[in-house]
Amino acid sequence: MRVVVIGAGVIGLSTALCIHECYRPVLQSLDVKVYADRFTPLTSTDVAAGLWQPYISDPSHPQEALWNQQTFNYLLSHINSPNAANMGLALVSGYNLFREAVPDPYWKDIVLGFRKLTPRELDNFPDYSYGWFNTSLILEGRRYLQWLTERLTERGVKFFLRKVESFEEVARGGADVIINCTGVWAGALQPDPLLQPGRGQIIKVDAPWIKHFIITHDPERGIYKSPYIIPGIQAVTLGGIFQLGNWSETNNIQDHNTIWEGCCRLEPTLKDAEIVGEWTGFRPARPQVRLEREQLHFGSSNTEVIHNYGHGGYGLTIHWGCALEVAKLFGEVLEERNLLKMPPSHL
């Protein structure tokens, strides 16, 4: 059973790991390969700040709420491991700020210690009059991808630097199942008018006195278009850019100024912080995640494709729940082909 995962961002690598963990014990012939034209530190995941936080509004697909929760619980279960920092994982608390009262988010009971902000806390943020405080998780993209790569390598999963031009090419190469984790570039393999780049730009600064995330919301402008400050393990990410349809991969000076001015206004202590880097990435924006099977016919054989892309700005937030779902679909494929001798222990 030859599986090829296309894509080596958080979705590709975590899905590869999840499938291998679930099925290698019961399927000796399982062979998983990862094909990608970009590996860390050049993936979209590497640009992400890494804060676990779904969008404020309810997801259009209710399953996404479950996948987000599964991911949080999975990550939280590792928080007391000595390896947590190695995974890029840490607890972080912080503020969500609004200009007017809003309903509580559906994930308020998933995160820890969710509460409204007190008036004294809001005094700190003169442009905002309402907000939340909660404890969540940071999962730093680059460190996590390195960790996933180590786990996969230990398991004998091989990586190939390859620009895949078509599913057919991979099928004719001998793949029985293809897991499509190509993120924002999925349209190149199969047109998808629902998928668009949600261009983001971020500035990383050295500001180790900042221990909280601060995310502002402006419902008129939309998600990620309002300043945010997210501390990581070594640096603090400043952002606030979301441009649908913009494929420009270079840093833009106006965006730089928007981010810098917005974040310094929000957190004056940043004034003298040293900038250590600036990056652009494309959130794979889609009204909902595409997570489904598709059967393709090339010549006489059937190739199973399981799509897992379109996670927008919440890829790290939802990744493990999606990986588990893909593993479940993969299990169905194995059953249909009578390859499973006994049910795998994970499901």
Add this chain to the structure above:
Amino acid sequence: MDRVRIAVVGAGVMGLSTAVCISKLVPRCSITVISDKFTPETTSDVAAGMLIPPTYPDTPLHKQKQWFKETFDHLFAIANSTEAEDAGVLLVSGWQIFRSIPAEEVPFWADVVLGFRKMTKDELKKFPQHVFGQAFTTLKCEGPVYLPWLEKRVKGSGGLILTQRIEDLWELHPSFDIVVNCSGLGSRQLAGDAKIFPVRGQVLKVQAPWLKHFIRDGSGLTYIYPGISNVTLGGTRQKGDWNLSPDAEISKDIFSRCCVLEPSLRGACDIREKVGLRPSRSGVRLEKELLVRDGRRLPVVHHYGHGSGGIATHWGTALEAARLVSECAQALRTPAPKSKL
């Protein structure tokens, strides 16, 4: 008397902050800070600087709360300003956890810190050996950065800084009109105060930048305080122990106790040991005393004995010390009433 000459003995957080407060409150005075030790070699430099105040048995509770609130408000304003990095002040959230339900579930300072509440069951799962906890956001004020920042302020307002070891407060007479005694443990000798004693604290300063929350065991013996450039792990509270050299066995014990609370600390590196002697007393000594000897008079304002609550109360007590100094200065400036004879 035109210019009142004030000597502040001690250059820890008390000496320096009192000098700053005096410069703002007392007109026409000259201030000299005199100490044998300066940052980074003072007790204030070893302290983690977390604003979680202890309780002083002999000081009225309303006073302690006032001092803590004044200090908190003062540092909160700095934490949100462009001075924060230069002053070494930051906001930190975290948890104080208990192995058994404490007698006092809500401490006197609960409404001074931000967002104080009980921990939820889910939050407590991180600490399987603990059954109760408090979550809140407070401030951290780091000696090695804050003290130089205060020193700049002292000099900026015309104050002088002198390195000298004072063995007797009378050495300051007649060069100075008022002495402010912020000598901490030094008051055992300088003020003949047998009520002040050291409580030895050993800590580790480590690199663990992924830690963003403080964790404090309610006993006060084990704590993890992430700061700007390192994380402080503690600690010990050894009464009457004057030993300033770190003990390797104690370091191992501190590390192991902290790893129980935060297993990811196993990945910490660059571990440094430090020792500080908390200037402990059953109550802060904040009062005037007129020293008299052979017809000479020397007004003294005592400002010491903060134990483990120095950073947490310093601004409030410094303001009060400055008020006492102001009273002394007023008295010196008011001509003595002429005798009726």
